[in-house]
Amino acid sequence: MLRFVSFYRFLGWSFVAGLFGTGLLAASFYLYLTPNLPDVEQLRHTQLQIPLRIFSSDDKLIAEFGEKRRSPITIDQVPTKLSQAFIAAEDNRFYEHHGVDIKGLLRAATQLATSGKIQSGGSTITMQVAKNFFLSREKTFTRKFNEILLALQIEQELSKDEILELYFNKIYLGNRAYGIEAASQVYYGKPVAKLTLAEMAMIAGLPKAPSRYNPIANPSRALIRRDWILDRMLDLGFIDASQHLTAKDTPITAVYHGSKPQTEAPYLAEMARKELVEKYGDEAYSEGFNVYLTVNSTLQEAANKAVQKGLEAYDQRHGYRGPEQTISIDGPFADENISTTISNMTNYGDLVIAAVKSVKEDEATLLTKDHGEITLDLNSVKWARPFISINRLGAEPKTVTDVLSPGDIVRVKQTKEHKWMLAQTPKVQGTLVSIEPSTGAIKALVGGYDFAQSKYNRALQAERQPGSNFKPFIYLAALESGSTAATLINDAPIVFEDKNLEASWRPENSSGKFFGPTRLRTALYKSRNLVSIRLLKKTGIRTTRNFVSRFGFDSEALPNDLSLALGSAGVTPMQIATGYSSIANGGYKTTPYFIERIEDSKGDIIFQATPSLTPSAIAKLKNREATNRIELIANVSENKASEVSTTEAGTTEDNYEVNGDTNDSISALTPVAPSYYEAESIIDARTIYIMHSILKDVIIRGTGRKAKALKRSDLAGKTGTTNDQKDAWFSGFNTDTETTVWVGFDQPSTLGRREYGATAALPIWIDYMRVALANTPSATMKQPEGLVTVKINTETGKLAKVGEQNTVFEIFRKENAPQPENIPTSSPTQDSPSTTDDIITAEDIF
Structure with missing residues (x-):
């Protein structure tokens, strides 16, 4: 019996010792580990890793960057x-x-x-x-x-x-x-x-x-x-x-949903990502920054579609280059081979990958990457004349078999009528930049046909010759130096001091014709090259280069010779758009920007853009602030009146005045307006007004006549085409919107004999501006003081005499207006069409 008692006593003490040992061990662990434990209070302030998100100005998601969603x-x-x-x-x-x-x-x-x-x-x-x-x-x-x-x-x-x-x-x-x-x-x-x-x-x-x-x-x-x-x-x-x-009983419905953008603006998204990484380092990907851009989703989508449509139209004008590849569709694994091939290829723009399964004379059956089987009839492929060279096409196809063969891997596109058409990925590239001239805010930007095809942002990185698109800046320098829209310059062959120079540089008009003494207005809207060269020589190359730099161009990068008159400088579409914005806004220097604000993960603004605003933009901002303040006062006063009605009369202090200024209670509630700078005036507003009127003539009666399809009276612009049609441009504007379009090959080569700014670039501009200007009022520059309108003789540029037939009204700065011939003038309105200024030396060219 004692033996059992001793055994149970041993077990009891062993259990107690075990508990004590366990407790001691646990206490030891606690004492050892506790000092190294983190402060739990950190959880209240923990910053979760949230990706960088880019939004449009109307809160549409553009892109998301970061390892963790x-x-x-x-x-x-x-x-x-x-x-x-x-x-x-x-x-x-x-x-x-x-x-x-x-x-x-x-x-x-x-x-x-x-x-x-x-x-x-x-x-x-x-x-x-x-x-x-x-x-x-x-x-x-x-x-x-x-x-x-x-x-x-x-x-x-x-x-x-x-x-x-x-x-x-x-x-x-x-x-x-x-x-x-x-x-x-x-x-x-x-x-x-x-x-x-x-x-x-x-x-x-x-x-x-x-x-x-x-x-x-x-x-x-x-x-x-x-x-x-x-x-x-x-x-x-x-x-x-x-x-x-x-x-x-519910089946599985889960499928992978990527971070799908609500607005396609990949070039802008990459610009924003790069900016954020430069500003915040790798933390940009995890701190939950929300970046709001200046671009509007509707305008951006319009820009995307306009560029893609324009480049595809150009591409089709130059024929069908054949299938991207041809695969075998024979044997037991034909369907598998087709599916594997097209699934591994990327759709560009609205173009869908498809494989030709069978072909008859009147139709072909294709398997698409995303839309199953489709058919193409003869009308769907009729555009596909074989490409022979940039200026030569083969015969129009008579049957579908003339174009397609079984196993061809091609691209197709669905029309608005849901009909499928044969297509092909353009080799030509293009870009569009749209800016609000009064603020510099970028409203839309496209850097190429498709970001998935090429991430090279041509809007910012492609330095190309602007051709005649650069001429308005040459003419502005001349107008600012005393020339007028009525000044006569001889449109005639260039006379070289050294006959050997003709082999190096022989400029001529695109028509190959010469028109003699020509007024500057006519010369610009008809884009006369020889007049531009003589005008630059008259104004002075150094004077012009220094003047043009006011519009955002690097004077050191501009050629120091007469080729500057024909737009031989290498400039980016963004630089051109910036320069034209200063013309559009009345002569003020604004800086393009695309990030409006940055918010942290809590929604606090940590960056707010401070743009340079023109006087008109500042006035609009102040009017908007005043309107907001009036509404705020009304709302607060209404609330206070409601409070008074529910309390005893005389017990509520009246801190809000309905008809007068309010006290600090209202001031504290007034939203703080974004800061800004006043834009610098870089040219006489009168000179800009005259240029507006000339560039309107480009659209009314000049090389930009296609833009009349928009049926607006407030549009102005200029086409541009370089030698051998390697670059095609159009820049156009009213005072609210400026848009520049460029079309060309990444490796400069001719676009073709009949491809000019008016045929390759202007249609893109029109398609975009049709959306950008929809339901907007006319936006024309107000005429500044100090201008006069005078009737002149169209042939001499001088003051018209009573009874003369060939006359027009022209706008002049008051001090440059033509005077009756018996009164001497300090600023002549025309140059002799034959002077020693016509002689071109080697220094003028090289």
Whole structure:
């Protein structure tokens, strides 16, 4: 008997010693680890890694950059059933324990003891928060003990809802999705508020093993996990039998939803990304910056379509170059070969990859990458005359077999009438830049046919010769130096001092004809090259170069010879657009900008653009501020009146004045207007007004006549074509919008004999401006003081005499207006058509 008593006593003391030892060991761990634990308070201020997002001015997503897709939400935005699905799957005693679930830990320990492997960690949601925010993922006892201690501390510092919110925003759920909102968008393309019960359970099954239970990669396993969670929700009383049955009968609908932009502006997105990285480094990808651009989504989409349509039209004018490749469609693996080939190719613009399966004389059957089988008839391929050279095409096809053969890999495009047409990816490139002249804000920008095809941003990087598109700046220098729109310059062959120079440079008009003495107005809107050369010589090359630099051109990069008159300088489309903006806005220097503001992850503005504004833009801004202030006063006064009506008369202090100035209570509520600079005036407004009138003639009766299709009286612009038609330009504007278009090959070569600014670039400009100017009032420059309108003789440029027939009204600066012949003038209105100024020396050319 004593032996049994001694044995039980031994067991008892052993148990006590074990408990004491365990407690001592735990205390030792606690004392050792506690000083190294992070401060739980950090969780309240933790910056989650949120990607960089780029938006248009009207809040349309343009692009997202960053390794992790995350869209933080508050606990109030999480549907109750979604919270319950996660609790059922991960921690059904979440609202009962204090951070550590003893039952869960004992279950994990039992599994370890019986199997020799760690099968589950017994982690609560709180412990997972501790691990995800502070600890590594290594499976060690030290990390687990740290996890337990941190979980206990977190429960003391944070509420259950705060812990859940951290968990829902931090947890990794596969496919780069961090947090439940990102997962909802990735797998179902919608926010968590619109998820069905089955979809909620599917997402709740992901934390355990995001790859193993992924509904896209492993749908069968994901389905088992989802149904188990639905069973748990039923057992816990979170759902009823009817909801349970309906959800379990729901098939898997998850598909991958990439971060799809709402507005296609990839060149601008890349510009913004580069700017943010230069400003903030790699943190730009994770700090949750939201960047709002100046571009409008409607105008940007119009620009995209206009450029693509214009380049495709040019490409078709020069014939069909044949299929991109031809594959074998014979044998048992023909369909597989076709599908593999087209699935690995990229669609550009609206052009869709397709493989020709069969061809008859009157139609062909094709398999497309995204639209299944389609047919093309003869009308769909009739444009496809064979390309022979840039200036020569083959015969028009008589049958579909003249164009297509089985196995051809081609591109097709769907028309507005949903009819399919044969197409091809253009080799020619183009760009469009649209600017608000009064502020410099970029409203639309296209850097090429398709960003996926080429990331080279031609709007900023392509230095090309502008040709006649540069002439307005040459003429402005002359007008500012005393010439007038009526000044006569001889349009005649250039006389060379050295006859050998003719072999090096022999300029002529595009028509090859000469028209004799020509007024500057006529010479510019008809784009006479020889007049421009003589005008530059008259004004002076140095004077002109220095003057042109006011419009944003680098004077050192401009040629120091007479070729400057023909636009031989290498300039970018952005530089041209900037220069024309100063013409459009009345002669003020504004700086193009495209980032309006940057907000941090909390929505606080950390950067606000400070543009240079013209006087008209400043006046509009102040008027808008005044209107906002009046509305604010009215709203506040109305609110105060309502308060007075519900209180005793005389007990409410009247802090708001309805008819007069308000006190500081109103001032504090008034929105702070963005800061800005006053734009510098760089030229006499009268000179700019005269140039406006001349450039309007380009559209009314000159090389830009096609623009009359827009049926507006406030448009002005200039075409441009370089030697051998290597570059085609059009820049046009009213005072509200300036747009420049360039078309050419990346490796300069001729566009073809009949391709000019008016045929290749102007149609793109028209298509874009039709949208940009829709429903907008006329925007014409107001006539400044100091101008006079005088009737002149069209042949002499002098003051018209009574009874003369060939007369027109011309605009002059008051001091340059022609006078009666018996009164001497300080500024002649015409040059002799034959003077020594016509002699061209080597120094003028080289």
